[in-house]
Structures are given as C-alpha cells and as structure tokens.
Amino acid sequence: MKQLVVTPVRCIGCRTCEIACAFSHPAGKTPGRSRIRAFPIRPPEGGLPVVCFQCDQAACVLVCPTQALTRNETTGAVDYHDLRCIHCKACVAACPFGNIGYDDGTSRCFKCDLCGGDPECAKYCPSRALEFA
C-alpha cells in the first residue's frame, strides 16, 4: 500500500501543498482549513510539513464514540464520516500531532484522507518533500 512519505529536509516552505489541499477539498474552501501545514523555518530557508500520519493505533479512532473515524482498507487512511459524527471534538483533543481539526463553519472535522488514494499535495510539491510511494 502506498504511503504519503514526508522528507522534511527537502521542504522549501513554499506551502504549495496547503493550496493544493484546499483546492481538492472544496468543503473547507480555504488554505486555513488545509489538512497539511508547512511551517516556514529560519535559515537555511525551508519548511516543516506536518500532515496526518494515518497512525496504526490512532488516538482519534480510539476516542471517537460513534465510529465516525475508521480505517479505509483500500487507501490505508483514517477516514472521517461526517454523517456519523456527533461533534464532541474528542478526536481534535486526542490527536497528539494536531492533524485533525474542527471547522465551525461547515460543522465538520477535517483531516487528511489521502484524497481517496491519490494525494494532490504530493503531485504539486516542487521539491519532492512530499511523495506518494
């Protein structure tokens, strides 16, 4: 199964991944709701990409009381099902990496879903800091 491989030392901090993510998930509409974040860092110029690790033993899945977060066996991603969500936001509090958020505007959680098995961020990353391999 392919994974989203992140190589932080290659990141140039251009944040194209955030834009690609925002455009491929129109429900959030804005890079502020991007499921990937590239933090710019001091010289040497670069960035630190932070995106869901799709943990094997995921805290978000563990705390969800309604199975709104489940493993997608095809893509390997932890998928969010908004119809099953009761908005307790336990997953947001439980993720040790901050890779799931809650959007008050759409009343939905947002997290990386690997774009259903073909992540856009990896396609647009100019320095191969993000690869789908």
Added chain:
Amino acid sequence: MILTINGRPLAARPGETLLQVARRAGIDLPTLCHHEGLEAWGGCRLCVVEMRRHPDEAPKVVPSCLQAAEDGLRVETHTENLLRIRATLLDLLLTRAPGSELIRRLALEHGVGDTTFVPQAEPSNCILCTLCTRACAAVGAFAISTAGRGAEGEISLPFVDDADACVGCGSCAAVCPTGCIELKDEGLARTIWGRTFQRVPCEVSGEPTITREHAALLSKRTGLPTDGFFVTDEGRRRQTADTIAALVGVGEGRAA
C-alpha cells in the same frame, strides 16, 4: 441481496436498513430522530415506508430506519398513504415545536402550514427524538434521559437539576434537530444544562480546548493520559513541527 425500492432494483449489504439503502440510492426520506452514528430509534416515524415480501401481499407500513433489508423486498417510499401519514405526524409535531425551522420546512413540504390541532400552551421545541440522550450515552456520560410520560414527557437531568454527570462536551446540543438545547460559550466558559464549565486554555495558543471533565471521561474510556487533551490542533501542529525540526536538525527552528 437485491430488493426493489420504488420499482428500482437496488443492492443491499447484510445488516443495512431500508433507510440506508434508500439514501444511498439518492431517495429522499425525511427523518428527525435518525443519526448514522447512533443506535436507530424509530421515534419520529417520518421515515415510514410500505413494504411487501410477496407481490400479492397487502403492504405493511414500517419505519425504514429499523427495518433490515431483505432479499426480494418490494418497498415504496412515497405513496399517497405514506405522504398522508407524514403530513399528520408533522401537523402533530408543529403543536410541540412551532419554533423549529426544520419542522416548519418539512411540514410545508408536506402541505401543512399551521397545525390543525390545538397548539401547546408552552411549546418547548423539544420533540423527544432522544438524539441528545443517545449521543450522551455514546460519549459515555449518561447525564440526561427521558423523564415523565405522555404530554409531560421531557428530556431531563437526574432529579431535574443534577448536572454532575455532564462533562460539557456539547454533543447533545450539536445533534439536536430543533436546536432546543441551550449551549453558551463565552471565552473559556461553557454553560449547558444549567452548569458552567471552564474549558482548559491551550498550552500554546490560550484558545479554549475541552473541559477537564470531558478529558477525564475520555481518559477513563481509552487509557490516554488526562493532561494530553489540552492543546488545540493548531498548537499541536506547531509542537509537531518543533519536534520534527529537532529530530532532523533542520534550520534554527520555526520562523513564526
């Protein structure tokens, strides 16, 4: 297994309900008490359908949210009889919840403008769908339940005002279809069910996270450490970035 809904043959997975099969096929069935993440209840009865196991059988009216799909079932979702049943139900619901926009809209869609019954003197907008109590039970708090019976039925705390078991997660208010559960967030304070909680400020940004009580419950249920819940997602991402920077030794740290 294959069943027929409104003359359309549809495939169903084992364990699926008629409502799930219908909605997957894009058939619009109204519901008020249904939530995909919670146990089916069959309370509002708006999702009723007519079903027949044999073609020469008289159709049986069943709530589709509780009826399991069966091979060869013949189901109708919008017969004149069903529309009449739904209109009557919505007419009755209007006496309880005249202030609910959702119910007003559904009623209008079924040709009911104002209720033809005697309106309740003090309508509460609560329709006793029990989505809140089921959400509360799913969270594991069991702080609210139904109380009283008949016209005096209501959602209540134990002994009317004992909010000790509530953890202030806000799930009940979020799932309520008529928006009749009051939840007020002001700064770090959250008031619900007459009790005011303090949400713990994020260690990084100072923004509100979850309540200490909610964290204690999550910790008890999952074994995760209690003090690990009090950082917002954005704050956590910053911490993650800092950890990665230290691990791979890039740059001199985050710029901002």
